[in-house]
Amino acid sequence: MADYSIWVVEYARVKEFAKGILLYGQWNTGTTIAPYCYAVVKGEGKTIVIDTGYNHEEFGMVLAQGYGVSDWQPADVVLPRIGVDPAEVDIAVLTHNHFDHAGGVEMFPNAHIYIQERELSRYLWAAGLPDRMQWLTSAVDPDLMLWLVQRLKDGKLTVLSEETEILPGMRLVPAHDTHTAGCQYVTIENERDGRWVMAGDNCYVYENFTGLGDGRFNPIGLVFGSVERCVVTMEEMWQYVGQDVTRIVPFHEQKLWETFPSKRFDDTLHVAELSLGAGEQSRVGA
Amino acid sequence: MTAIAALPEQELLRRYERYKSLTLAATAALILAQPVGDLRDRAEALHEECRAGGAGEGPQGAACSAAAADLAELLRLAAAGEDTGALLERARASHRRLRREIWDVQPCEYVPCCVSDRHDH
Numbered sequence: 001m002a003d004y005s006i007w008v009v010e011y012a013r014v015k016e017f018a019k020g021i022l023l024y025g026q027w028n029t030g031t032t033i034a035p036y037c038y039a040v041v042k043g044e045g046k047t048i049v050i051d052t053g054y055n056h057e058e059f060g061m062v063l064a065q066g067y068g069v070s071d072w073q074p075a076d077v078v079l080p081r082i083g084v085d086p087a088e089v090d091i092a093v094l095t096h097n098h099f100d101h102a103g104g105v106e107m108f109p110n111a112h113i114y115i116q117e118r119e120l121s122r123y124l125w126a127a128g129l130p131d132r133m134q135w136l137t138s139a140v141d142p143d144l145m146l147w148l149v150q151r152l153k154d155g156k157l158t159v160l161s162e163e164t165e166i167l168p169g170m171r172l173v174p175a176h177d178t179h180t181a182g183c184q185y186v187t188i189e190n191e192r193d194g195r196w197v198m199a200g201d202n203c204y205v206y207e208n209f210t211g212l213g214d215g216r217f218n219p220i221g222l223v224f225g226s227v228e229r230c231v232v233t234m235e236e237m238w239q240y241v242g243q244d245v246t247r248i249v250p251f252h253e254q255k256l257w258e259t260f261p262s263k264r265f266d267d268t269l270h271v272a273e274l275s276l277g278a279g280e281q282s283r284v285g286a
Numbered sequence: 287m288t289a290i291a292a293l294p295e296q297e298l299l300r301r302y303e304r305y306k307s308l309t310l311a312a313t314a315a316l317i318l319a320q321p322v323g324d325l326r327d328r329a330e331a332l333h334e335e336c337r338a339g340g341a342g343e344g345p346q347g348a349a350c351s352a353a354a355a356d357l358a359e360l361l362r363l364a365a366a367g368e369d370t371g372a373l374l375e376r377a378r379a380s381h382r383r384l385r386r387e388i389w390d391v392q393p394c395e396y397v398p399c400c401v402s403d404r405h406d407h
Contacts, residue, residue, distance in 0.1 A: 058382055062389050120314040127311030127325070134303045142306055143385075145313035146378045152317050153371060159317060 001191040002169040004043035006274040007082045007283065008249060008256055011053040011104075012036040012072040013269075022204040022252065023212075024221040035270070036069065036100055037251040039198045040084055041188065043277055044167050047084055048091040049111065050186050050198045051251060054103030059141060069100075071268055075107040081263075081271050082283040093172060094119075095200025096180040098139045101251070106147060113151055116174055117161040119182025120145075136224065160184070175202050175233045177225030185233075187240055193275055197237045197248045202230065204252045209238060209245045249274065261286035293343040293350070295391045301350050302388050304332055305357065309381065312361055316370070326361035333358045346387045353377075353384040 017034035020027040038051035056072045075086040092111035094102045097119050105113060123145075126136050151157040165171045169189040176182060179201040186198040203209065204220050211218045217238075219230040241247035246259055256262070260272040263284035273284045293301075308329050315322045336343075336351035343350075356377040363370045 059385060059389075117318065120317055123307075123310035123314040124318075124320065127307045127328075129307075131300060131303050131307075134307050137307060137310055140310060142309040142313070142381055143378055145310055145317075146374055146381065149313050149316045150371070150374050157317070 001189050002044050002167065003191045003277045004041050004169070004188055004275065005277040005280045006188065006190075006196060006249075007040045008037050008251070008260075008272040008274065009040060009078045009082065010035045010037045010269040010271070011075070011078050012069050012100075014068045015070060016068055017252075021221045023207055024219045024223075024227065026218075026221070033254050034204070034252045035254050035256075036072075037256070038101070038104075039186075039249060039251070040079065040082060041170070041198075042084075042280070044170075046090045046167060047088055048093065048167070048170070049089050049108060050093045051095055051101040051200060052092055052104035052108060053101075054099045055106060058143070059099070059103075073267060073269060075104060077267075078269065078271075081265065091166065093166075093184075093186055093198075095185060095198070095202075096183045097144070098180065098201070099141050099144075101200060102144055103141055105144065111156070113148070113157045114164075114166060114172055115148075115157070115159060116172075116176070116182035116184045117159045118174070118176050119180060120159065122181035139224075173236075175200075175229075175236075177229045178202055178223065178233050179220060179230065180224045183225070183233075185237060190275055192278070195241050195247055196274065197241055199237060199248050199250050201251070202233050202237065203248065203250045205250055206245050206248075206253055206255055208250070209234065209248065293339065293346040298346050298350070298388070299392060301332065301336065301354075302384065302392075305350065305353055305384065308332065309357055309377075312357060312364075316364055322361045322364050326358065326365050329354060329358035329361050349380070349384040349387045353380040356380045 013036055014034045016031040019029045019032055038049055038053055041048040079086050086108050087110055089108040089111045092105055092108050092113050094115045148157055163173050171187045172184050173187055174184050185200050185202050188196040208218055217231055217234050219227055223230055237248050256272045257270045260274050261284050262270050262272040264270050271284055312325045333354035336354050339347045360370050360373045360377050
């Protein structure tokens with residue numbers, strides 16, 4: 001087993017996020033704050049980001065205006081808060097190819113990128129469908145895909161088709177046909193404090209697991225794959241961490257800041273410190 | 287003097303959907319080392335369609351035509367086994383130019399849109 005430090009950095013938020021997107025079936029229950037986050041993991045001589053946020057240039061700016069995203073900060077602002085330079089990031093895991101998770105990958109110029117093969121191959125399938133069905137690819141940015149082609153030429157892209165251990169104790173697990181066709185989540189087995197799951201959008205908030213008080217999972221409300229597969233994947237993650245919901249890390253959960261030692265910065269964005277490896281100093285004054 | 291008519295909104299969106307779908311499929315094929323011959327033919331057909339509109343379709347039509355041309359050329363090189371490196375940046379630039387035109391008529395391309403009550407789409 002290995003010894004990893006884990007932080008979650010908030011890089012933007014949506015102040016009026018429809019609850020029906022976070023929780024399937026909660027269509028008319030108003031809005032809530034949804035932070036936009038990614039995880040930073042250090043250990044085994046590597047620095048890893050799990051998802052990358054998005055870049056506020058070009059479509060990012062349009063997105064912010066039209067979609068309700070505010071308070072965005074780039075990686076070279078939020079990562080130094082935990083003592084990380086984006087250029088030092090060795091690995092970027094893309095849990096899926098949506099703009100708010102994969103769209104910031106260019107901010108990590110030296111990172112080797114990991115993505116699921118199925119996330120890409122379904123675009124070939126979709127291209128054979130009528131125009132009226134192209135909603136299926138509506139949250140994907142062609143510009144990112146063109147950039148990934150270059151990344152492959154540079155030897156900095158690995159496409160996975162099965163569960164893979166990329167570092168000791170760190171595995172990328174396919175979650176196909178869930179939130180997207182080729183979703184994946186990340187499991188971390190830490191020597192000091194046990195198991196973690198970086199869920200990506202396989203859950204949005206803790207309530208996806210704790211439900212509405214009836215003891216049942218309540219899956220996410222935005223699914224490009226199958227809701228059934230979402231629930232099965234939630235069970236996989238739930239069992240992996242011994243049914244401890246705080247060991248599953250959703251990237252749109254504002255309760256992260258009260259669940260773990262955290263710090264709120266002058267721009268109102270947060271950092272949560274989930275796990276500190278041997279010899280590491282707290283970045284949040286804990 | 288003759289006024290330049292813009293490309294009708296629905297036609298612009300239709301072409302963009304087709305271009306976007308082809309670009310996603312083309313890049314996926316390049317990454318996964320899949321054949322691109324059919325995609326090349328479809329990109330060339332889209333380019334021909336755009337080019338047939340001519341200057342009368344204004345900057346939106348021109349942006350469509352340029353993006354489709356670069357995509358078709360990228361796929362032509364790939365199908366011939368030639369290096370596509372130099373064309374990738376050009377394809378990105380023409381895609382961005384087209385997307386700026388799209389945003390004028392379709393402000394919520396990316397879902398889920400949380401502020402649909404603030405615009406007409």
